[in-house]
Amino acid sequence: MMLGLKFRLEGLYFTTFRKPTSTSLIMSYSIPPYTTIRGLIANALGLKRDDYSIQDWVKIGIKPLSFSNRSREMAKMLKLKGTGETHQKIFPSSPMFKEFLVSPSYEIYISGEDDKVNLIYNALLQPARPLYIGASDDLTDIEPSKPVEIEEVNAKQISGVIEGVHENCLVENIPYKFVKKGKDYSLEYMTASIPQSDTLSLREEVKCWRFDGDNVWLM
Numbered sequence: 001m002m003l004g005l006k007f008r009l010e011g012l013y014f015t016t017f018r019k020p021t022s023t024s025l026i027m028s029y030s031i032p033p034y035t036t037i038r039g040l041i042a043n044a045l046g047l048k049r050d051d052y053s054i055q056d057w058v059k060i061g062i063k064p065l066s067f068s069n070r071s072r073e074m075a076k077m078l079k080l081k082g083t084g085e086t087h088q089k090i091f092p093s094s095p096m097f098k099e100f101l102v103s104p105s106y107e108i109y110i111s112g113e114d115d116k117v118n119l120i121y122n123a124l125l126q127p128a129r130p131l132y133i134g135a136s137d138d139l140t141d142i143e144p145s146k147p148v149e150i151e152e153v154n155a156k157q158i159s160g161v162i163e164g165v166h167e168n169c170l171v172e173n174i175p176y177k178f179v180k181k182g183k184d185y186s187l188e189y190m191t192a193s194i195p196q197s198d199t200l201s202l203r204e205e206v207k208c209w210r211f212d213g214d215n216v217w218l219m
Contacts (some may be wrong), residue, residue, distance in 0.1 A: 004111040006072035008057030008143040014100040015134040026098040031062050033175035055177050057116045059218035061109035065158030073100045109216045117147050154205040159214040161192050169193035
């Protein structure tokens with residue numbers, strides 16, 4: 001048994017989880033990267049920007065919501081310069097089109113040691129700083145549930161994202177964590193299968209964690 005915490009994460013308007021390889025067109029991941037969720041938690045706790053200790057605290061699961069209402073929009077981005085009264089258009093070589101997720105919604109699951117999970121729960125209720133996902137002006141709404149005891153099980157029916165390539169899923173290479181190499185950090189990616197329905201049916205059982213009836217794969 002282990003302590004687990006679930007919270008609903010909703011983008012209030014438009015959100016982009018930018019794929020760093022996109023250049024002429026800014027494309028978005030379908031789900032918030034694991035690094036983004038850890039950054040959100042670190043922000044709630046008031047940790048420094050370069051504090052990656054959350055990576056060692058908890059494991060994370062992600063479940064997309066509102067499958068029938070998923071929406072993406074492409075917007076043209078204009079850069080202007082001027083005094084505020086008059087503006088002049090600038091046409092730089094930087095990207096001019098950006099993909100947005102419209103009011104995205106997810107269930108986020110985390111597990112870890114009791115004191116860490118309780119600390120995060122209290123921080124989400126009263127965050128040290130304003131919380132956002134994507135860009136700094138993409139505010140988010142969070143609804144945390146009280147921490148509960150969870151158990152490890154073997155199951156074929158999984159709620160949410162799972163590592164690897166699986167049928168009936170959108171497969172993306174998602175940023176997972178930062179790895180220190182010398183004095184610098186590099187980004188480690190994970191191949192994730194994102195289900196296109198509420199529950200994913202696997203051919204074989206996998207180890208997962210049961211949260212209030214949901215079988216969730218944690219990483």
